[in-house]
Amino acid sequence: MPIENTGVSSTPLIERWQAARRPGEDIPSYEAVVLGNLGRHADYAALVATREGKPDEVLWSGARFLAWLHRDPGAPYRDESPAMPRFAVAGLSEDIRQPLCEVVERALTLREPARTRCDRVHDGIVTSIEFLGLPLTRQADSPLVLLSLVGTQSRYDLVKAMFGATDQGMLALSTIRSGDGWVSDFKIMAANEGAARLLGRSIADLQWQRLTRVSARLSQDDAFGRLIGVIASEGRDVFEVSLPGADGRDLHLKIEAGCIGDLLALTFVDVGDLKAREASARLLFENNPLPMWLTDRHTHRFLAVNDAALAHYGHSLERFYSMTLTDLEPVATGASPVVDELYGPDAPRTHLRADGSRIEVTLYDRILDFHGRSAMLTAVIDVTERRRAEARIAHMAHYDALTDLPNRVLFRARLGEAIARQERTGTGALVLFLDLDHFKTVNDTLGHSAGDELLCGVTKRLAACLERGDLIARMGGDEFAILVQRAVSARSLSAHLIEAMSRPFAIQGQEVRVGVSIGVARLPEDGTDPDRLLRNADLALYGAKGAGRNTHHCFTLAMEAEVQARRALEQDLRAAFAAGDLELHYQPVLLVGSGRLAGFEALLRWRHPERGFISPAEFVPMAEETGLIDPIGEWVLRTACAEAASWPRSLRVAVNLSPVQFRNRTLAETVGRVLAETGLAPDRLELEITETVLLAENAANLAALHRLRSLGTRIAMDDFGTGYSSLGYLRSFPFDRIKIDRSFVSEMETETQAAAIVRAIVDLGASLGILTTAEGIETEGQFQHLRAAGCDEVQGFLFGRPMPVERVRRLIAEEAAEAAPARRAV
Numbered sequence: 001m002p003i004e005n006t007g008v009s010s011t012p013l014i015e016r017w018q019a020a021r022r023p024g025e026d027i028p029s030y031e032a033v034v035l036g037n038l039g040r041h042a043d044y045a046a047l048v049a050t051r052e053g054k055p056d057e058v059l060w061s062g063a064r065f066l067a068w069l070h071r072d073p074g075a076p077y078r079d080e081s082p083a084m085p086r087f088a089v090a091g092l093s094e095d096i097r098q099p100l101c102e103v104v105e106r107a108l109t110l111r112e113p114a115r116t117r118c119d120r121v122h123d124g125i126v127t128s129i130e131f132l133g134l135p136l137t138r139q140a141d142s143p144l145v146l147l148s149l150v151g152t153q154s155r156y157d158l159v160k161a162m163f164g165a166t167d168q169g170m171l172a173l174s175t176i177r178s179g180d181g182w183v184s185d186f187k188i189m190a191a192n193e194g195a196a197r198l199l200g201r202s203i204a205d206l207q208w209q210r211l212t213r214v215s216a217r218l219s220q221d222d223a224f225g226r227l228i229g230v231i232a233s234e235g236r237d238v239f240e241v242s243l244p245g246a247d248g249r250d251l252h253l254k255i256e257a258g259c260i261g262d263l264l265a266l267t268f269v270d271v272g273d274l275k276a277r278e279a280s281a282r283l284l285f286e287n288n289p290l291p292m293w294l295t296d297r298h299t300h301r302f303l304a305v306n307d308a309a310l311a312h313y314g315h316s317l318e319r320f321y322s323m324t325l326t327d328l329e330p331v332a333t334g335a336s337p338v339v340d341e342l343y344g345p346d347a348p349r350t351h352l353r354a355d356g357s358r359i360e361v362t363l364y365d366r367i368l369d370f371h372g373r374s375a376m377l378t379a380v381i382d383v384t385e386r387r388r389a390e391a392r393i394a395h396m397a398h399y400d401a402l403t404d405l406p407n408r409v410l411f412r413a414r415l416g417e418a419i420a421r422q423e424r425t426g427t428g429a430l431v432l433f434l435d436l437d438h439f440k441t442v443n444d445t446l447g448h449s450a451g452d453e454l455l456c457g458v459t460k461r462l463a464a465c466l467e468r469g470d471l472i473a474r475m476g477g478d479e480f481a482i483l484v485q486r487a488v489s490a491r492s493l494s495a496h497l498i499e500a501m502s503r504p505f506a507i508q509g510q511e512v513r514v515g516v517s518i519g520v521a522r523l524p525e526d527g528t529d530p531d532r533l534l535r536n537a538d539l540a541l542y543g544a545k546g547a548g549r550n551t552h553h554c555f556t557l558a559m560e561a562e563v564q565a566r567r568a569l570e571q572d573l574r575a576a577f578a579a580g581d582l583e584l585h586y587q588p589v590l591l592v593g594s595g596r597l598a599g600f601e602a603l604l605r606w607r608h609p610e611r612g613f614i615s616p617a618e619f620v621p622m623a624e625e626t627g628l629i630d631p632i633g634e635w636v637l638r639t640a641c642a643e644a645a646s647w648p649r650s651l652r653v654a655v656n657l658s659p660v661q662f663r664n665r666t667l668a669e670t671v672g673r674v675l676a677e678t679g680l681a682p683d684r685l686e687l688e689i690t691e692t693v694l695l696a697e698n699a700a701n702l703a704a705l706h707r708l709r710s711l712g713t714r715i716a717m718d719d720f721g722t723g724y725s726s727l728g729y730l731r732s733f734p735f736d737r738i739k740i741d742r743s744f745v746s747e748m749e750t751e752t753q754a755a756a757i758v759r760a761i762v763d764l765g766a767s768l769g770i771l772t773t774a775e776g777i778e779t780e781g782q783f784q785h786l787r788a789a790g791c792d793e794v795q796g797f798l799f800g801r802p803m804p805v806e807r808v809r810r811l812i813a814e815e816a817a818e819a820a821p822a823r824r825a826v
């Protein structure tokens with residue numbers, strides 16, 4: 001607050017100083033500025049002598065400057081102030097010396113007028129005025145500085161300023177004591193705006209009032225007692241009270257009381273918002289659907305537990321309060337609250353509920369201050385179900401859904417572990433690859449559910465043959481693998497498994513027989529990495545299957561060579577076909593009654609440049625596997641039809657169709673096109689199929705057969721009697737001919753059963769109106785039996801081996817010329 005104007009402006013003084021400089025001078029002389037020139041400015045000025053750039057002594061001072069220097073800052077200036085002799089700057093009080101030094105030094109350094117503010121503090125009152133310092137030269141002596149008080153002097157009450165600067169309420173109270181010395185009340189000595197606002201009165205209304213009159217609530221026992229306590233203990237206290245606010249709502253005040261002698265200083269803070277926040281936090285905690293609790297960070301004791309946690313864990317609140325966090329964890333896990341520090345907050349923990357059940361939980365913790373204690377607020381997420389689901393998914397990734405056996409992935413991993421173990425300890429292992437014989441037949445004939453049942457039965461039986469520690473896995477389809485890391489011979493284990501599998505299974509009320517082929521690879525002899533071992537066991541399995549099923553083969557290096565050789569042969573077959581090196585031979589088929597030619601069966605021939613003649617029984621399956629059978633089959637068909645077209649009308653040609661050719665849905669179109677192209681009458685073409693055609697995808701294949709039949713071709717069932725359920729097939733498709741398999745014919749003379757079967761087939765054909773052709777007749781005796789049985793046609797070495805086309809033509813020509821007898825040697 002301004003209290004007195006010196007009436008001295010800095011501007012004229014500075015102008016005077018500037019004007020007093022002579023040319024070439026940056027600082028004017030003392031004489032030019034001061035002597036006889038200052039006029040009334042001299043009253044407010046003082047002349048300061050300097051030494052080494054610092055103020056040293058005040059040489060003289062004007063009356064008003066002196067008065068300012070000595071007087072109570074609040075008192076007005078008076079002209080009659082006593083003159084003062086020169087005095088040392090060092091003797092001045094600090095609040096004057098500091099700014100004086102500052103302005104003098106700056107004026108000397110800058111060589112220009114300098115200003116600074118001087119604040120004097122006395123009895124809590126701050127008086128401020130400005131110093132102007134003008135540097136002056138003095139002949140042969142240190143420079144002088146003319147110091148002047150300029151501008152307006154202002155005065156502030158420091159306590160009032162601080163009282164007013166805060167939003168907090170402040171009261172200064174003096175004690176009122178009764179006769180016996182007890183504090184009976186307090187008188188308000190001072191109050192600030194904040195207190196007035198919070199207490200709902202003006203400052204004037206508050207001052208000098210007794211506290212009991214101002215606030216009933218503050219006079220009540222609790223609050224009043226605490227204020228008296230502060231006086232008595234000469235200490236401090238902090239407490240909260242609720243007062244009715246000006247708007248009628250309760251104010252929540254935090255009061256800090258401190259004692260200064262017999263006075264009491266109170267500060268008030270409105271903690272209503274804080275309270276509201278606390279209330280919402282409590283609501284968030286207590287009503288949270290997530291289990292939550294608060295524990296002491298050091299003792300791990302429960303300090304608060306919400307309802308959700310009580311419900312989830314089944315403990316009462318009292319029980320929780322009697323426990324520590326560790327009590328929730330089963331002893332066996334050895335987990336402790338420090339687990340978080342080890343594994344991080346996301347590490348799931350196992351907790352025990354009151355009923356003893358275990359749950360998997362993830363804890364989310366926050367450290368907070370709870371009534372001055374370091375506490376941990378924890379939210380609990382029960383992840384039991386999620387973990388179970390994850391475990392289920394992990395199980396599904398490693399186990400077969402049908403048999404619950406480990407799958408290929410897990411088997412491979414375990415095999416990797418066995419290899420590592422072998423490297424460490426030298427313990428070897430056996431890897432067995434198993435493939436069920438005839439599984440596909442069961443699946444195709446009895447349906448997939450029967451197939452599934454069979455696989456489960458097989459699993460049980462295999463497991464029964466094994467010991468603890470052995471691993472059995474389903475590798476897919478009807479393939480199983482076994483890992484054995486104990487001392488057992490491959491031969492005895494395989495024999496045991498084959499024997500177990502050879503017994504019939506009861507599937508859906510039927511007796512089902514399957515066999516098993518086993519390939520064995522040994523660790524470390526046959527490989528020391530999973531892929532190699534599995535591949536070699538697979539190669540051995542391939543060998544076992546080739547050797548006639550229900551048998552086992554151990555991997556040998558020769559097998560690898562065989563695979564190489566087989567690959568080379570595949571290449572050769574491709575090349576031979578491309579080069580036109582495949583041939584067709586024709587085997588004559590004769591009518592039993594007349595002995596005349598009925599036609600020929602076309603049979604593939606491959607004369608390998610190095611290996612010589614290779615049987616179609618060997619290379620046709622290879623062509624089937626590589627897909628080469630499609631173009632080869634079409635070539636056979638075209639060649640045979642073209643050839644037969646040149647034969648007499650009475651002769652037909654039989655062509656074998658592979659089941660693989662039926663996968664090609666355009667088979668019937670191809671046959672139709674070939675017939676059209678070659679000009680062969682459709683009824684002169686007989687297509688021989690095996691029952692496998694009807695086994696696999698039989699609906700689609702039956703449709704294809706009907707399409708072939710609608711072209712006018714004849715359809716014969718080849719190798720009849722060797723398969724699985726031939727009679728059923730005869731019902732499913734009206735075959736034109738049955739070809740009785742060579743295996744029956746060859747045993748006819750020695751096995752009465754074989755002869756009976758042949759007779760039965762012929763009779764069956766006769767009664768169904770299907771012609772019968774017997775294959776593989778080598779002896780006269782066999783022929784006689786067949787004739788006696790009533791077989792329609794015959795084919796075999798006895799009548800003619802498969803022959804090149806030139807000989808066929810010759811034979812046809814001879815027969816035409818001679819009208820030959822029924823039997824002839826070819």
Ligand SMILES: Nc1nc2c(ncn2[C@@H]2O[C@@H]3COP(=O)(O)O[C@H]4[C@@H](O)[C@H](n5cnc6c(=O)[nH]c(N)nc65)O[C@@H]4COP(=O)(O)O[C@H]3[C@H]2O)c(=O)[nH]1
Nearest residue numbers: 603604615616617620636656657658776777778795796797
């Ligand atoms: N021991 C003996 N064998 C006799 C006698 N009479 C005929 N054979 C042989 O019996 C087989 C009859 O053919 P398959 O049962 O259809 O059996 C055929 C057939 O399944 C398949 N095949 C041959 N050519 C073709 C073809 O062009 N396409 C298809 N898909 N398969 C073919 O290869 C198999 C074997 O053919 P091949 O070796 O030519 O063997 C022929 C024939 O030479 C005999 O009195 N004694």
